[in-house]
Amino acid sequence: MKDVAAAAGVSLKTVSRVVNGESNVNDDLRSAVLESIAELGFRRNASARDLRQGRSGTIGLLLEDVADPFYSMLSRAVEEVAREHGTMVFAGSSAEDPDRERDLALAFCERRVDGLIIVPAGTSHSYLLPEMRAGIPAVFVDRPPGDIEADMILTDNLGGSRRGVEHLLGHGHRRIGFIGDAPEIYTAGERLRGYREALESAGIAFSDDLVTQAPPSPTSTADALDRLLEGPSPATAVLCGNSRTTVSVLRELARRSARLALVGFDDVELGDLLQPGLTVVAQDPGAMGAAAARLLFQRIAGDTAGPTQTVTIGTRLIPRGSGELPAP
Amino acid sequence: MKDVAAAAGVSLKTVSRVVNGESNVNDDLRSAVLESIAELGFRRNASARDLRQGRSGTIGLLLEDVADPFYSMLSRAVEEVAREHGTMVFAGSSAEDPDRERDLALAFCERRVDGLIIVPAGTSHSYLLPEMRAGIPAVFVDRPPGDIEADMILTDNLGGSRRGVEHLLGHGHRRIGFIGDAPEIYTAGERLRGYREALESAGIAFSDDLVTQAPPSPTSTADALDRLLEGPSPATAVLCGNSRTTVSVLRELARRSARLALVGFDDVELGDLLQPGLTVVAQDPGAMGAAAARLLFQRIAGDTAGPTQTVTIGTRLIPRGSGELPAP
DNA sequence: CCGTGAGATGACAACGTTGTCAACGCTGTT
DNA sequence: AACAGCGTTGACAACGTTGTCATCTCACGG
Structure with a gap:
């Protein structure tokens, strides 16, 4: 210059x-x-400008895994909103590791991002308090923060899950299994609650025998299906708690040439091309990302007075065949 | 402080x-x-540090679309390598728009990224020359840059495509169609060349009637299939030039209840669960991203003497059923 | 003819950090 | 006892930009 x-x-x-x-x-x-x-x-030179102005025209986006379709769509939506605000996006994957999440978040703060969007991996976020007090707003997405108050954008996990089970009930199923992720994951817990509520509303006793909570893997899925299908009154339908589980279950069912009515939580590409088509409770990662970014920019713009907000994004049940298989 | x-x-x-x-x-x-x-x-404060040191511990990653699985895997691989180097990643989507690509790239440069990884959308990249002379190395991925010399990481499009066609030939097909993306896209051109070479090596005349080059859309796909399947000697197999095309063709085939041996270029999630399983020429986006990042950091570290490098990443043919349907 | 105000221009400091260099105190040697 | 050498510490400038404020020019009205 x-x-x-x-x-x-x-x-x-x-x-x-x-x-x-x-x-x-x-x-x-x-x-x-x-x-x-x-x-x-x-x-x-943006560094000099940032230094002088005390803001960077930058936000940090902290996901579980940039390569996961759910998060990559969320990410793209965030990017679009950021673009409207002339802002660039730092993205990082926590890989479900709380330490890595923390390191990344603090690295973002060191870079003086104007705000943070976080899909939390850890259960404690008090490490962000000094940063938030220092004026870096944070919006949490998909899961609530650990031990602090903050804005959140959540999927209606409970309602969606409930809806999925009701759909199976509506097709005559009474023995419905649930295979979900590890219980410490917030969404997994909520979806299990939805499953439970739907059953109870229908007057069906909840049974631990029909429930598996574990990170999806070929072996855990095989075990889960063994438990569902064994015994005198095997399950006739199953709700899968997330898309990785769904895929894992589909593979295992294909291997066994077994058939089971199935509703998956979270949509999957090509679900319509399977035989039968995959019925899902679809989330809307784009809407979540956009909502998070919009709320964040509102906070950045100075709307910091109000109380923390929680926005719940609805789900959509998409019947494609697998969820409409009748009970025997 | x-x-x-x-x-x-x-x-x-x-x-x-x-x-x-x-x-x-x-x-x-x-x-x-x-x-x-x-x-x-x-x-x-990283801004002050960057200003003082003249480097930012940051790289820019410019993709066509962060939400596309191919690019999101590439992106994740870049992130991992960057992490090893204590570097953060700015990611942006060009949305296949050359102006947007340029704006993003220059915005990255303004932020004084230490280097750029670019999946080019436009055909001219001379706008980067001043930046590159100023010491910002750039590595191009998936497609070569327009009118400058630079490092590139490419898929072996020609070889992969050839291999896919040879696979179909090996199963007795002689009328093999090609449905690819718009001809101005580099990868589309290379894959068409591979198709052509494979046919010629087998002594089969290349025929325009069997080739479609257009951005994938329901109507263009339907047209393409119409052309392939009409006439006295319809095609018995098809090579799809990219995964969006593959999906589009699969949908259209399902709609028509038509069957056609099919090999897709680029893998697709759940390809193994389709009926029949989807045979693909798989690319390795993770390897591409990692190779690009490694080369970039080599350049950043000062290895700027040598000539520009071109790294070609091989493909892998994964037979799953659709490519092994025999010719009638 | 002078005073006033509006608009254009520039001098200078400040943002927070780090590289350079000088000063300091201590140990061990001659 | 003087001094070289080493390791620790601090003063200061510089990185490139922008906000503040002063200065300057010009047009206009009294």
């Missing part, structure tokens, strides 16, 4: 004004400056 | 030394400083 000023024969400040598109600059000077900028290939 | 220095009763520089883990600091002072840091909730 100094060089540009020298080349154009003006002061530093005038170059700054031109670069920032301020109106009160003489047209001749402006063109001289623009010419020098083009000639020298000048590009403003 | 000034406050920390005051609280600990030492100079600014000593705090700096402690924060940076330099060894030559008295243990008593060090603990005093650490204590003050904890007490005040101090976090180093």
